[in-house]
Amino acid sequence: MSRQNLLPRTAPFGDGERASLDAVLGAASPTQRAWLAGFLAGLDAAGGQPAAVPAAPPKAAAPLTVIYASESGNSEALAGTVAKLARKQGFKPKVVDFADLDVATLPKAGKLVAIAATWGEGEPPARGVRAYGELMGEGAPRLDGVEFAVLALGDTSYAEFCAIGKALDARFEALGGKRAAERADLDLDFEKPAADWIKATLKALAPAEAADNVVAVDFARVAAGEDDEAEPSREPLVVEVVEHVNLNSSRSDKETIHLALAFEDGAPAYEPGDSLELFPENDPQLVDEILTAAGLSGDAALRNALLAERDITTLSAATIERFVKATGHTDAQRLIESGEAKAWIEGRHLIDLIATFPATLTAEHLTAITRPLPPRAYSIASSRKEVGDEVHLAIVAVRYETHGRARSGVASVHVADRIRDGAKLRVRLKPNRHFRLPQDPATDIIMVGPGTGVAPFRAFVQERRAIEAPGRSWLFFGDRHFLHDFLYQLEWQEALEDRSLTQIDVAFSRDQPEKVYVQDRITHHARELVSWLDGGAHFYVCGDAKNMAKDVRNAVVKAYETAKGLSPAKAEAQVAALERSHRYQQDVY
Numbered sequence: 001m002s003r004q005n006l007l008p009r010t011a012p013f014g015d016g017e018r019a020s021l022d023a024v025l026g027a028a029s030p031t032q033r034a035w036l037a038g039f040l041a042g043l044d045a046a047g048g049q050p051a052a053v054p055a056a057p058p059k060a061a062a063p064l065t066v067i068y069a070s071e072s073g074n075s076e077a078l079a080g081t082v083a084k085l086a087r088k089q090g091f092k093p094k095v096v097d098f099a100d101l102d103v104a105t106l107p108k109a110g111k112l113v114a115i116a117a118t119w120g121e122g123e124p125p126a127r128g129v130r131a132y133g134e135l136m137g138e139g140a141p142r143l144d145g146v147e148f149a150v151l152a153l154g155d156t157s158y159a160e161f162c163a164i165g166k167a168l169d170a171r172f173e174a175l176g177g178k179r180a181a182e183r184a185d186l187d188l189d190f191e192k193p194a195a196d197w198i199k200a201t202l203k204a205l206a207p208a209e210a211a212d213n214v215v216a217v218d219f220a221r222v223a224a225g226e227d228d229e230a231e232p233s234r235e236p237l238v239v240e241v242v243e244h245v246n247l248n249s250s251r252s253d254k255e256t257i258h259l260a261l262a263f264e265d266g267a268p269a270y271e272p273g274d275s276l277e278l279f280p281e282n283d284p285q286l287v288d289e290i291l292t293a294a295g296l297s298g299d300a301a302l303r304n305a306l307l308a309e310r311d312i313t314t315l316s317a318a319t320i321e322r323f324v325k326a327t328g329h330t331d332a333q334r335l336i337e338s339g340e341a342k343a344w345i346e347g348r349h350l351i352d353l354i355a356t357f358p359a360t361l362t363a364e365h366l367t368a369i370t371r372p373l374p375p376r377a378y379s380i381a382s383s384r385k386e387v388g389d390e391v392h393l394a395i396v397a398v399r400y401e402t403h404g405r406a407r408s409g410v411a412s413v414h415v416a417d418r419i420r421d422g423a424k425l426r427v428r429l430k431p432n433r434h435f436r437l438p439q440d441p442a443t444d445i446i447m448v449g450p451g452t453g454v455a456p457f458r459a460f461v462q463e464r465r466a467i468e469a470p471g472r473s474w475l476f477f478g479d480r481h482f483l484h485d486f487l488y489q490l491e492w493q494e495a496l497e498d499r500s501l502t503q504i505d506v507a508f509s510r511d512q513p514e515k516v517y518v519q520d521r522i523t524h525h526a527r528e529l530v531s532w533l534d535g536g537a538h539f540y541v542c543g544d545a546k547n548m549a550k551d552v553r554n555a556v557v558k559a560y561e562t563a564k565g566l567s568p569a570k571a572e573a574q575v576a577a578l579e580r581s582h583r584y585q586q587d588v589y
């Protein structure tokens with residue numbers, strides 16, 4: 001086809017316009033013409049406004065598998081971001097939760113991004129345990145030909161920082177995969193470095209001919225209005241404390257604060273099962289102690305920053321390394337070089353480091369040594385259907401002693417000691433779509449929540465009361481003493497009376513010589529529990545991750561053995577099936 005007659009004379013253009021278009025189009029490659037056709041179609045769909053800066057699309061969308069192992073949703077949200085950006089760059093992304101991952105499909109992934117959080121003490125998130133075990137096990141498939149990249153999320157305050165991401169990265173390589181981008185190990189302030197990593201990784205994974213693309217527009221999505229999905233704001237909201245009550249008796253050795261928070265412009269649209277992140281302030285006494293030890297007592301601006309913005313308690317290997325870099329302290333350096341740092345850190349905080357290795361610091365040093373102060377999550381203990389524009393929380397004060405010093409949990413003791421009615425707090429909603437009431441209100445629910453683990457179940461019961469759910473509900477609660485630690489006791493009694501709670505079983509561990517826990521109550525009621533589960537009940541666990549959640553799971557497995565005479569393996573398979581069908585959900589910490 002010659003340049004002159006590319007456009008027919010019948011085309012709705014003047015002679016001059018036709019000649020100009022012929023000059024451009026006649027020289028264009030098939031890819032450029034295809035692109036222009038798509039661009040013009042998209043322009044119309046978007047009301048005549050270019051919706052994004054288009055570039056030549058890759059020849060065919062390259063498949064990309066994004067797998068994530070997440071407990072509290074951070075890795076899951078980042079997996080969504082990877083998919084969204086990848087789609088814009090001409091990939092065809094598929095996002096898979098480790099909970100649903102069929103490991104046998106990975107060899108066909110071609111290009112693989114894994115985002116994994118670490119939980120417990122170096123463990124995978126609960127929903128990821130099965131797939132992670134399969135990947136690490138002998139039966140894992142070879143990944144020859146798979147290009148992979150791993151993003152690890154963690155918290156430097158844990159000894160096993162980003163252990164799961166690190167292990168996956170090594171495993172993919174050992175199975176024959178080709179590392180397309182270096183792993184990043186990110187701390188709690190991961191948002192910016194994660195965005196940078198995603199951008200660089202997608203570039204590294206892009207097919208050669210598409211690597212230089214700026215953005216390729218998926219016109220179908222533009223037309224459907226899906227391209228510019230509004231992200232919920234991550235900015236904290238200011239709330240007022242309208243109720244501050246200690247739920248334990250004055251004779252208890254625990255202190256659990258019930259907080260009611262009022263939102264001036266309406267509470268965010270939270271659901272039972274969600275958490276609220278609270279931005280705490282540090283203990284002013286500790287701030288002053290650190291400033292004095294560092295020789296910086298007179299610096300008011302630094303004092304304010306240390307109060308509200310910097311993490312002045314967490315001590316990690318990275319903190320010591322930054323301290324050595326800033327001060328050149330040789331004794332502290334020896335601690336790292338001798339390999340003793342990991343053990344020394346145990347139970348110690350930043351103040352111990354500065355007090356043990358005295359050094360004159362500048363404000364810049366202190367800022368460089370510390371990380372941003374992370375918010376703390378608290379399960380929402382209320383339903384909007386019952387409390388309107390409020391959010392209720394139950395926060396237990398963390399106090400203990402290590403290395404001869406009294407220690408206070410930053411957020412919990414801030415709330416317990418320095419917050420009262422009328423105070424303002426900064427908070428942010430943290431949704432959790434993996435801890436949800438059943439869709440059908442006629443479904444029975446079993447809730448296991450010792451200590452503050454009971455908080456979300458107060459929300460569940462309030463919600464089911466408000467919607468007059470016909471399903472039965474059964475609560476297992478536990479704490480130390482019946483008389484002093486029965487959190488929300490009167491409310492449970494009322495709920496039993498109005499039938500929003502069908503039954504409650506309690507375990508007060510220190511009221512008798514031998515300790516009794518919620519898992520013992522489950523064992524005691526094995527047959528009834530299994531009959532509820534056989535009838536379709538959903539099972540929920542909230543609270544301590546270290547021991548309780550594992551003990552409860554073991555008790556449910558044992559309950560199947562007892563009630564149905566199953567072998568341990570078959571009973572385990574029953575619980576695993578509950579997990580896979582999202583009928584066994586947990587929110588543990």
Ligand SMILES: Cc1cc2nc3c(=O)[nH]c(=O)nc-3n(C[C@H](O)[C@H](O)[C@H](O)COP(=O)(O)OP(=O)(O)OC[C@H]3O[C@@H](n4cnc5c(N)ncnc54)[C@H](O)[C@@H]3O)c2cc1C
Nearest residue numbers: 376377378379394395396398400409410411412452455589
């Ligand atoms: C999804 C989710 C929901 C949560 N819901 C709730 C809730 O409803 N109610 C609630 O109270 N908490 C809840 N938490 C826990 C909460 O987020 C905080 O971790 C907790 O309040 C402690 O924070 P803090 O700032 O007071 O203590 P921090 O300053 O963070 O100190 C806690 C750390 O101190 C150390 N420590 C604690 N006790 C000891 C000890 N005896 N010996 C040695 N070291 C110790 C541990 O390293 C621990 O991690 C939840 C957590 C998550 C992730």
Ligand SMILES: Cc1cc2nc3c(=O)[nH]c(=O)nc-3n(C[C@H](O)[C@H](O)[C@H](O)COP(=O)(O)O)c2cc1C
Nearest residue numbers: 070071072073074075117118122154155158161162
């Ligand atoms: C109870 C608990 C245990 C944790 N254990 C570890 C750990 O051992 N190592 C680590 O690096 N991070 C640990 N973390 C931090 C999480 O990995 C981090 O918060 C991550 O951003 C969570 O991602 P997710 O929301 O995708 O689950 C822990 C967090 C909590 C609340």
